[in-house]
Amino acid sequence: MQQLILIAHNVRSTHNVGSLLRTAEGLGLTKVILTGYTPYPLTQPDTRLPHQARKLDAQIVKTALGAEKSLAWEHAEAIEPVMTQLQEEGYAVYALEQTAAAIALPQFTPPDKLALIVGREVEGIEPEIVALCDGSVEIPMLGEKESFNVVQAAAMALYHCRYTPL
Numbered sequence: 001m002q003q004l005i006l007i008a009h010n011v012r013s014t015h016n017v018g019s020l021l022r023t024a025e026g027l028g029l030t031k032v033i034l035t036g037y038t039p040y041p042l043t044q045p046d047t048r049l050p051h052q053a054r055k056l057d058a059q060i061v062k063t064a065l066g067a068e069k070s071l072a073w074e075h076a077e078a079i080e081p082v083m084t085q086l087q088e089e090g091y092a093v094y095a096l097e098q099t100a101a102a103i104a105l106p107q108f109t110p111p112d113k114l115a116l117i118v119g120r121e122v123e124g125i126e127p128e129i130v131a132l133c134d135g136s137v138e139i140p141m142l143g144e145k146e147s148f149n150v151v152q153a154a155a156m157a158l159y160h161c162r163y164t165p166l
Contacts, residue, residue, distance in 0.1 A: 003030045004161055005091065005115040009079050009129065010036035011150055012121060014056055018063030019151040020118070025067035027162050032071060033115075035079040041068040043075065083115075083132055091115045095136040096157050097125045098147070102138035110161040118154045 006024050011017060017039055024032045034040045041064070042057040060068060076082050083093050091113040117133065119125030124147070130136060139148060139156055147153070 002110070002162070003091070003113045004028075004110075004158065005030050005033065005086065006154060006158065007033045007035060007079065007082065007093075007115055007117040008038050008119075008150075008154075009117055009125060010120045011038045011118065014039045014059035015063050016121065016149075016151050018060040018065075018068075020154055021060070021064040021067040021071055021073065023151065023155045023158065025071040027158050029158065030072065032073040033082055034073065034075045035082055036077070038075075040073070040075040079117075079129060080132065083117075083129075086115045087134070089113070092134045093117065093132075095119075095125050095130045095133045096138070096153055097130055097136045098138045099130060099136045102136040105137055105139045105157055105160055108137045108160065108164075110164055114161060116154070116157060116161065118150050121150050 006020065006029055008017060008020050017034065021032055039056045039060060041060050042053055046053045086093055092111045093115045095117045097119065117125055117129065137157060139153055141147070148156070
């Protein structure tokens with residue numbers, strides 16, 4: 001079976017994080033990795049100030065609806081070592097980002113082991129992170145807006161990756 005990992009890098013909104021966890025759980029992802037300043041649910045032990053950790057956890061749980069308990073997830077401060085480790089494990093690491101070399105999602109055939117990165121809500125994934133990826137995928141836009149919300153974009157891309165025949 002396909003192994004599919006989502007990396008949420010520098011996503012600021014706790015509600016987006018909760019929705020990403022819920023979407024990933026619903027699509028049977030292998031795990032979600034929350035990197036950079038992306039907020040994350042309570043961990044044991046948790047090194048954050050207790051009142052801050054509880055507040056962030058409550059906001060994430062509100063939209064995750066238990067997915068944070070039934071889905072494998074982890075947090076890492078730096079994304080680069082995570083990417084390197086996944087690539088060493090045989091994962092192709094792709095950015096979900098609009099780039100000159102991006103493959104349009106309908107034409108993208110996902111590999112057996114895929115780690116998909118989504119990034120900041122407004123600015124997207126930093127160019128230096130995109131440069132470390134094996135490639136990038138973009139969702140063609142038909143309206144006047146330039147991008148989708150990070151959760152909706154991730155949901156479309158992950159659904160495509162999960163249900164495109166290998």
